[in-house]
Amino acid sequence: MQTPHRWFGAGHSIAADSAKAGAEAAASAVGGRTPAVVFVFASHQHDLPALLMAVRDEAGPNALVVGASTLGELAYDGASAGGVSVAALGGEGFTVRAKVAHIGDAGHRRAGAEAAEAMAGVTSPHSVLILLADGLSGDPHEVVRGAYSVLGAAVPLVGGFAGGGSDKSRTFQFIGDTVYTDAVVGVALGSDAPIGIGVAHGWHRVEPPMIITSSRGGRIFELDDEPALDVLLRRNDLAGQRAADLFHGVDALQALGLSRRNGEDIRVIHDGDDADRSILGMSDVPQGALCWLMEADHDALIRGATDSCREALDGLGGKVPLGVLAFDCGARRGRLGPDGMQEEMAAMRSALGSTPYAGFYTAGEIARVRGALGTHHLTLVTLALA
Numbered sequence: 001m002q003t004p005h006r007w008f009g010a011g012h013s014i015a016a017d018s019a020k021a022g023a024e025a026a027a028s029a030v031g032g033r034t035p036a037v038v039f040v041f042a043s044h045q046h047d048l049p050a051l052l053m054a055v056r057d058e059a060g061p062n063a064l065v066v067g068a069s070t071l072g073e074l075a076y077d078g079a080s081a082g083g084v085s086v087a088a089l090g091g092e093g094f095t096v097r098a099k100v101a102h103i104g105d106a107g108h109r110r111a112g113a114e115a116a117e118a119m120a121g122v123t124s125p126h127s128v129l130i131l132l133a134d135g136l137s138g139d140p141h142e143v144v145r146g147a148y149s150v151l152g153a154a155v156p157l158v159g160g161f162a163g164g165g166s167d168k169s170r171t172f173q174f175i176g177d178t179v180y181t182d183a184v185v186g187v188a189l190g191s192d193a194p195i196g197i198g199v200a201h202g203w204h205r206v207e208p209p210m211i212i213t214s215s216r217g218g219r220i221f222e223l224d225d226e227p228a229l230d231v232l233l234r235r236n237d238l239a240g241q242r243a244a245d246l247f248h249g250v251d252a253l254q255a256l257g258l259s260r261r262n263g264e265d266i267r268v269i270h271d272g273d274d275a276d277r278s279i280l281g282m283s284d285v286p287q288g289a290l291c292w293l294m295e296a297d298h299d300a301l302i303r304g305a306t307d308s309c310r311e312a313l314d315g316l317g318g319k320v321p322l323g324v325l326a327f328d329c330g331a332r333r334g335r336l337g338p339d340g341m342q343e344e345m346a347a348m349r350s351a352l353g354s355t356p357y358a359g360f361y362t363a364g365e366i367a368r369v370r371g372a373l374g375t376h377h378l379t380l381v382t383l384a385l386a
Helices: 018-030 048-059 108-119 141-154 228-235 298-314 330-352
Strands: 006-013 037-043 064-070 073-075 078-080 084-091 094-102 126-133 157-161 173-175 178-180 183-191 195-200 204-216 219-223 254-260 263-272 279-281 290-295 323-329 357-362 365-368 380-385
Touching (some): 006 323, 006 357, 018 084, 037 183, 048 178, 073 330, 094 108, 108 183, 126 195, 141 157, 141 365, 195 298, 263 290, 323 365
Parallel strands (some): 126 157, 323 357
Antiparallel strands (some): 037 084, 064 173, 094 183, 126 183, 204 219, 204 290, 219 279, 254 263, 323 380
16 A cells, blocks of 8 residues: 555565565565565575575665564465565655564563664654564563563554474574574554554353462463363363363364453463363463453454454554554464465455555464553454554
8 A cells, every 4th residue: 555655565475486485575565665664474484594685685775674484474365374475664754673682591571671672762653563573482471571661551562473383493583684583573663643453363251250369470270279270171071081182283272361451361271281280371371360261163263353453443543554464373373274264364355455464373462552461362463554
């Protein structure tokens, strides 16, 4: 989409050759214009240095290039697994800065705080910090806490945790022409026009609610003063069985909703311990929180995509949208299946009209707005720019 003063473009390629894929997607997104920033979301299966070099050839020497590896790619013409999706924007009224921080021994919180320093000096009337982070080493929710410790509530946070290979040993983050692992890339985006954020998932509560009476980080030891694994087994009509009977494939993933003023933050519960009777989530689950088991059918997940896009557009206050960045949970992709992925893209196109979009399937989503903790799962986060 383009106005007389600014523009947003998106591109997508499923070419097997990495250089060709990068060139095709970047050419569609850039379209011969001069971008301020180019977002690259690419499968880890690609030769990432070669792909980024091809993107650079299309973007020009002065464009900021940032991105991450994926669990799948999103684009206006459909979703893919093993491809590349590119978004680019430029023109008047945008301020863009970026910083990379290594997690290493310092940990996720320190890295999140360092990445948030990209926002220094951005004085635009509207701004957002986009975080693209490794989520495998440690506690990923600490990235958001670290960024929030620097920026406070004045600057919204969005983004996603990078996807990796089947062995889940490494993910990749990009800034400039360099490929990193075990890192956080913070992209400060300032604009003289509104920015809208959508957060929706399509899951609904299963009564009755429960209290997390004992937890540490992502591990829950007790629900309503009972061993957490026993509670989940009973609620799934599996009383007396083992954790392996509960956690066996994406169709059996356990979704837990944490109570928030605007709905629920979703946590994926993915494992249990038969010895200590605990269960393990993919992000923090605060002790004392009110929670529910969550359910969603196929149609509800598709409606969640529509709701996220509409919420993001509503945040533009009636301004014409230029484009949208999307961060969608890889577990949603697994739950929907290949046909459902394309159906989700169709729902997004219907909600966004002719507005271009690009993004990726993540290992966890980031959206800190309206007091939410900031880390999400099974959720679609959308960022709309006017």
